[in-house]
Amino acid sequence: MEEPGTRIVAVSNRLPIRLVHGPDGLEIKPGAGGLVTALAPVFRNRGGVWIGWSGGTDDEDLAGLMEPASREAGYRLYPVPLSADEVGDYYYGFSNEVIWPLFHDLQTRCNFKPRYWQQYLNVNRKFAEITTKHSNETDYIWVHDYHLMHMAQSLKELGTERNTGFFLHIPFPPVDIFMKLPWRAQILRALLEYELVGFQTMRDRKNFIQCLRHISSGIRISGRGSVVTVIVGDKRVRVGAFPISIDHDAFAGDAESKEVADMAWYLHEALPNRQVILGVDRLDYTKGIPERLEAFKNALSRFPELQEKITLVQVVVPSREEVPEYQMLRAELYRLVGEINGKFTRSGWVPIHYLYRSLNRYELLAYYRLAEIAIITPLKDGMNLVAKEYCACNLEENGVLILSEFAGAAAQLHRGSIMVNPYDVEGMSNAIHQAFHMDQAERHNRMHRLREVVRHRNIFWWVNNFLKAALAKDLRAFPAVEDYVFEIPLVSN
Numbered sequence: 001m002e003e004p005g006t007r008i009v010a011v012s013n014r015l016p017i018r019l020v021h022g023p024d025g026l027e028i029k030p031g032a033g034g035l036v037t038a039l040a041p042v043f044r045n046r047g048g049v050w051i052g053w054s055g056g057t058d059d060e061d062l063a064g065l066m067e068p069a070s071r072e073a074g075y076r077l078y079p080v081p082l083s084a085d086e087v088g089d090y091y092y093g094f095s096n097e098v099i100w101p102l103f104h105d106l107q108t109r110c111n112f113k114p115r116y117w118q119q120y121l122n123v124n125r126k127f128a129e130i131t132t133k134h135s136n137e138t139d140y141i142w143v144h145d146y147h148l149m150h151m152a153q154s155l156k157e158l159g160t161e162r163n164t165g166f167f168l169h170i171p172f173p174p175v176d177i178f179m180k181l182p183w184r185a186q187i188l189r190a191l192l193e194y195e196l197v198g199f200q201t202m203r204d205r206k207n208f209i210q211c212l213r214h215i216s217s218g219i220r221i222s223g224r225g226s227v228v229t230v231i232v233g234d235k236r237v238r239v240g241a242f243p244i245s246i247d248h249d250a251f252a253g254d255a256e257s258k259e260v261a262d263m264a265w266y267l268h269e270a271l272p273n274r275q276v277i278l279g280v281d282r283l284d285y286t287k288g289i290p291e292r293l294e295a296f297k298n299a300l301s302r303f304p305e306l307q308e309k310i311t312l313v314q315v316v317v318p319s320r321e322e323v324p325e326y327q328m329l330r331a332e333l334y335r336l337v338g339e340i341n342g343k344f345t346r347s348g349w350v351p352i353h354y355l356y357r358s359l360n361r362y363e364l365l366a367y368y369r370l371a372e373i374a375i376i377t378p379l380k381d382g383m384n385l386v387a388k389e390y391c392a393c394n395l396e397e398n399g400v401l402i403l404s405e406f407a408g409a410a411a412q413l414h415r416g417s418i419m420v421n422p423y424d425v426e427g428m429s430n431a432i433h434q435a436f437h438m439d440q441a442e443r444h445n446r447m448h449r450l451r452e453v454v455r456h457r458n459i460f461w462w463v464n465n466f467l468k469a470a471l472a473k474d475l476r477a478f479p480a481v482e483d484y485v486f487e488i489p490l491v492s493n
């Protein structure tokens with residue numbers, strides 16, 4: 001049993017901040033992305049620690065910036081400095097050219113360079129060293145995501161004894177795909193060094209256990225339900241499914257604010273007498289954006305009554321822009337949007353409004369509030385928080401969610417949404433048609449059901465489930481204190 005004073009030490013590739021070069025030099029701004037959206041509200045002012053890469057280069061002096069940033073965030077931030085070579089081979093290489101495509105079932109996009117693996121091991125060890133330095137034996141080390149699958153093993157190799165848990169934010173692939181990985185046995189063995197391994201869905205957990213059976217005979221499973229114990233030789237590892245979520249009340253509360261309501265009204269006024277269908281994604285080939293644009297084009301051709309009556313607002317958040325594949329995707333999206341708008345635009349109606357930038361929270365929530373339909377069709381996704389955010393912000397309960405059956409969110413949201421196969425252009429086009437014509441009563445029934453799921457299965461429910469499996473405790477053991485004062489001074493490194 002943990003002693004009193006257990007702290008949660010979160011470790012992830014990126015700290016929940018961004019470095020920005022401002023007029024007075026380097027500044028720190030809050031980070032973006034699914035992991036930050038999910039975890040930041042939970043960690044605030046509970047005495048925890050977050051360890052990760054700042055996103056900058058290793059020669060930047062961040063010590064002076066971390067103190068105010070930690071105070072602002074409500075948890076202590078410790079940066080892991082990474083050199084340009086490390087970023088190249090560990091982050092862009094192994095993480096984003098090997099694990100990211102493979103775990104999203106897109107193995108033809110993988111680049112299995114041996115030197116990437118060596119750098120992945122080196123950087124995992126570096127994270128383990130810094131975690132050793134800034135934690136103690138009573139802390140709980142909660143490691144996040146595919147960049148750091150080897151960290152528990154690295155901690156053990158350093159002789160650091162800690163209680164460790166791991167959560168994978170992306171899918172875990174089926175055995176036939178996972179077996180293509182040249183380092184498959186090392187990764188599986190490394191994951192077994194954690195005390196608890198968490199996945200988004202039961203499907204991911206099942207895939208993981210099947211992969212274990214494939215490389216090792218004599219695996220036993222004990223227990224039932226969403227968390228089981230896997231026994232391999234003398235090792236016992238808890239393995240569970242924990243679908244991540246959002247801070248529902250914060251999203252719903254902000255969506256109700258005057259700023260968001262005014263902006264939603266203003267934006268919809270500019271699109272009179274038509275339904276808005278909304279797509280919001282990071283720029284990524286897993287999000288199925290070209291397929292969705294094809295489906296929209298198909299719907300405008302096959303169902304001409306939609307013309308001038310529906311507008312697709314597609315928001316794409318720039319991401320990994322240094323990578324050639326992402327540059328190609330960006331160019332393909334511009335081409336497709338241009339083609340569709342060129343073909344269908346009429347005086348007073350442009351079929352696709354394409355926004356290639358990050359939105360501030362009010363703008364994003366205003367689009368969630370005003371859209372009659374959301375179309376979220378990743379080819380594969382760990383969860384997809386945008387789907388849950390749309391439901392939380394749909395205060396009038398009259399929106400329709402079109403959702404890919406390959407998003408992790410589908411396991412919880414399949415009942416209220418229109419489910420689609422993102423590879424089936426005509427099927428998605430039919431779904432757009434169905435959503436457009438759906439009557440108010442059906443819209444309300446479906447959206448009410450979806451919102452109940454998102455309200456109850458919120459981010460606090462997720463953290464509590466993980467902590468119960470990890471420590472037999474929940475968040476009440478880490479009470480939030482307003483104006484939290486850090487007891488432990490920042491050690492610069």
Ligand code: ADQ
Nearest residue numbers: 033034035037169244280317358359381382383384385386
């Ligand atoms: P992501 O791939 O980043 O996350 P997602 O879950 O959709 O995907 O989260 C994206 C986040 O970025 C959302 O919280 C959203 O609000 C925010 N965002 C989107 N568009 C934005 C915009 N234009 N401006 C500002 N913010 C925007 C990874 C996995 C997912 C998993 C999450 C959490 O790939 O499958 O759901 O982690 O585990």
